[in-house]
Amino acid sequence: MRCLTLADEVVPAVYSLNARERFAGVTCVLACGDLPYYYLEFIVTTLAVPCLYVPGNHDRPEQSSTGEVLFEPRGCTSLHGRAVRLGGLLFAGAGGSLRYNQSSGAQYTEHEQMLRLLRLTPALLLNRARYGRYLDVLLTHAPPHGIHNGPDRPHAGFHAFRWFMRRFRPRYLIHGHIHRSYGFSPIFETRLGPTQVINTAGHRVIDLLAASRMRRSMDSTLYD
Numbered sequence: 001m002r003c004l005t006l007a008d009e010v011v012p013a014v015y016s017l018n019a020r021e022r023f024a025g026v027t028c029v030l031a032c033g034d035l036p037y038y039y040l041e042f043i044v045t046t047l048a049v050p051c052l053y054v055p056g057n058h059d060r061p062e063q064s065s066t067g068e069v070l071f072e073p074r075g076c077t078s079l080h081g082r083a084v085r086l087g088g089l090l091f092a093g094a095g096g097s098l099r100y101n102q103s104s105g106a107q108y109t110e111h112e113q114m115l116r117l118l119r120l121t122p123a124l125l126l127n128r129a130r131y132g133r134y135l136d137v138l139l140t141h142a143p144p145h146g147i148h149n150g151p152d153r154p155h156a157g158f159h160a161f162r163w164f165m166r167r168f169r170p171r172y173l174i175h176g177h178i179h180r181s182y183g184f185s186p187i188f189e190t191r192l193g194p195t196q197v198i199n200t201a202g203h204r205v206i207d208l209l210a211a212s213r214m215r216r217s218m219d220s221t222l223y224d
Helices: 037-047 110-119 121-131 159-168
Strands: 002-007 028-031 051-053 083-086 089-094 137-140 172-175 189-192 195-199 202-207
Touching (some): 002 037, 028 037, 051 089, 083 121, 089 110, 089 121
Parallel strands (some): 002 028, 089 137, 172 195
Antiparallel strands (some): 002 202, 083 089, 189 195
């Protein structure tokens, strides 16, 4: 599956009348938060493909051109705390950032994020029984702790995501939140065990492959 992944920034090359030609072959949009609803709606309408998304810590209600107040982008499917199957791949999502102030945006403590991930367990166990694997892609806004994250709490990652990768072994974790302009790290792809962690702040085009069955005997020190 060829996916257009997005996060954090309205990219002129994407928000363009030429987007259909520029992204020909894309079969799915994955949005990792902090994006205007009008932007996602434009992309879905222009490319005519499904969009799965999670919220970022700066997502806010938005007023449409008709005056309607929107609390989510129309024509898109929220993955926040959900698991779905699309195009033969297994997806789940957990949006928001680590809590750093009392803002009304999607901010969570480690405990709150862990509970959200634990609530995914029944669906993931069913995936394992049906398809021989728990998950292919975990879509998040924030990164895992210690991977691509910044030195301060607003840009820190979640320990809960590292636990999730160790337990359910997705092939990909795709996140945003860490803008390339921050200059925290020049590295935007990191492998941890069987999981490729990808920072998609801005946009990328990624060819996703289903995760094969991973042997439980794989050395757990890969996650330390």
